[in-house]
Amino acid sequence: MKVALLSDCYLPRLGGIEVQTHDLAAQLVALGHEVEVFTATPGADSEMHGAVTVVDGIPVHRLAVRMPWELPVNPTAPRELRRRLVAGGFDVAHVQTGVVSPFAWDCTRMTVGLGLPTAMTWHCMLGPTTGLFKAARFVRRWADRGVAMSAVSEVAAEPLRRVVGAAGEVTVLPNGIDVSRWRPARTGAGPAMESGPSTTAHPERPRTDERPLRLVTAMRLAPRKRPTALVDLVRHAADLVRPGSLDLTILGEGPERRRVEAQVRAHGLDWVHLPGRAPRDELAARYAESDVYLSPTRLESFGIAALEARTAGLPVVGRHGSGVGEFVTDGVGGRIVGDDAEMALVIAELATNRGVVERMRAWNLEHPPSQDWPRVAALAAAEYDRARALARLRSARR
Known part of the structure; x- marks a missing residue:
C-alpha cells in the first residue's frame, strides 16, 4: 500500500x-x-x-x-x-x-x-x-x-x-512507543535499555526514606502544559512533609521557562531543576534515576512522555479526564487525581510511603503497556x- x-x-x-x-x-x-x-x-x-x-x-x-x-x-x-x-x-x-x-x-x-x-x-x-x-x-x-x-x-x-x-x-x-527501548535492563543497574524479553528479575534500586522522593516530568514549557501550576502544587506538597523530602526535575523548553525560573527564585526552591530539553536516550537515563512521573496537564489527549515513563517503571500521577488514565490505573501503576490540591496530597503521601512507590514500580515493570x-x-x-x-x-x- x-x-x-x-x-x-x-x-x-x-x-x-x-x-x-x-x-x-x-x-x-x-x-x-x-x-x-x-x-x-x-x-x-x-x-x-x-x-x-x-x-x-x-x-x-x-x-x-x-x-x-x-x-x-x-x-x-x-x-x-x-x-x-x-x-x-x-x-x-x-x-x-x-x-x-x-x-x-x-x-x-x-x-x-x-x-x-x-x-x-x-x-x-x-x-x-x-x-x-x-x-x-x-x-x-x-x-x-x-x-x-x-x-x-x-x-x-x-x-x-x-x-x-x-x-x-x-x-x-x-x-x-517502542516498549523495549524504554524498559530498564533486567540485569545490572543504571539506564541501559533491554534489547529483548528476559525471565530474570528486575533489579531493585536502593531506596530509603532519608533521601528525597525524586519527581520528574518532561514537557514543553508552555501554558497548556501548566509548568507553573506544577511548581506551585509540588511546593504545597513540600509544605506537608519534612524539609528535604522532595526533588523535582522538569525536562523541556518553551516560552514559560522565564516564569518558572522566576517562581523557583522567588520561593527559594533549590530542589527544583530545569536542565532543558533531553533527547530520548537521556530521558531514559533520567527516568532510571527518578521515582515518580508527574503529568499535571488537564487537556492531555494522550501523554506520550507519561507512557514512556510508565514503561520505564515510574508510577505516574496524572489528571482525571486526560489520556493518561488509558494506561495508568489509579492505585495500581500510579495515581489519577481530580485537581492540583489532590495531586499535592498524593505526592506528599508517596514521599512518606516509599513502599507504595516500589509496589507501583514493580507492577509497571511486570506489565508493559499495550501501546507498542x-x-x-x-x-x-x-x-x-x-x-x-x-x-x-x-x-x-x-
Whole structure:
C-alpha cells in the first residue's frame, strides 16, 4: 500500500504529532508499505516551496513558505499538493490533525475532493471547542463523505463522536512507543535499555526514606502544559512533609521557562531543576534515576512522555479526564487525581510511603503497556483498510 502521511508539523520540529508521524512512517515501511510525508514545516536547512528532503529514508514534501514565527501554514499549498497526490499514485491518505491545523484541513479537503481514501487522526482534546466544531459541521461532512475518523484516546474520541454524530464511526488509534527501548535492563543497574524479553528479575534500586522522593516530568514549557501550576502544587506538597523530602526535575523548553525560573527564585526552591530539553536516550537515563512521573496537564489527549515513563517503571500521577488514565490505573501503576490540591496530597503521601512507590514500580515493570509500535502500526493499517472500504461504499452509492 502506498500511504501519504499529511501533517502541519514534522521534523525537525519536535512535538507529539511530529515524532509520532515520523515513527509511524518508519513502522509502516517496516511492514512493507511505501510512505511519503507532506508537511508545511521547513526542513533542517530551511527547505521549503515543495522541496523534497529525505528523513530516515522517508521522502518528505516540504510545502512550506516563510511565515511569521515559522508557523506551519501555507494557504497556497493546495494546488501543488493536488498535483503531487495525483502523480504519486497513493492508495490512502492519513491526515494528522489538532484543534488548529489549517494545512491538515486543506489536505483533507483535497484528498476528499480527489476521492482518495482518507483516514484522519485527531491528536487533541476538543474541550471547549467541541460546540464550535459541531456548529461548523465541516468535520461531520468529511465523515459523511467517507473519511475514517479516529482519535488517540477514548477521552479524545468522546467529544469527536459528538461532533461527527451519525455521519460516521470514530475509533481509537493510540500513539505508539517502542516498549523495549524504554524498559530498564533486567540485569545490572543504571539506564541501559533491554534489547529483548528476559525471565530474570528486575533489579531493585536502593531506596530509603532519608533521601528525597525524586519527581520528574518532561514537557514543553508552555501554558497548556501548566509548568507553573506544577511548581506551585509540588511546593504545597513540600509544605506537608519534612524539609528535604522532595526533588523535582522538569525536562523541556518553551516560552514559560522565564516564569518558572522566576517562581523557583522567588520561593527559594533549590530542589527544583530545569536542565532543558533531553533527547530520548537521556530521558531514559533520567527516568532510571527518578521515582515518580508527574503529568499535571488537564487537556492531555494522550501523554506520550507519561507512557514512556510508565514503561520505564515510574508510577505516574496524572489528571482525571486526560489520556493518561488509558494506561495508568489509579492505585495500581500510579495515581489519577481530580485537581492540583489532590495531586499535592498524593505526592506528599508517596514521599512518606516509599513502599507504595516500589509496589507501583514493580507492577509497571511486570506489565508493559499495550501501546507498542507493532500493535499500533497494525491498527493504523486497519484504519487504512477502513478508509478504503468507506471510499468504495461511497463510490457505489453514486
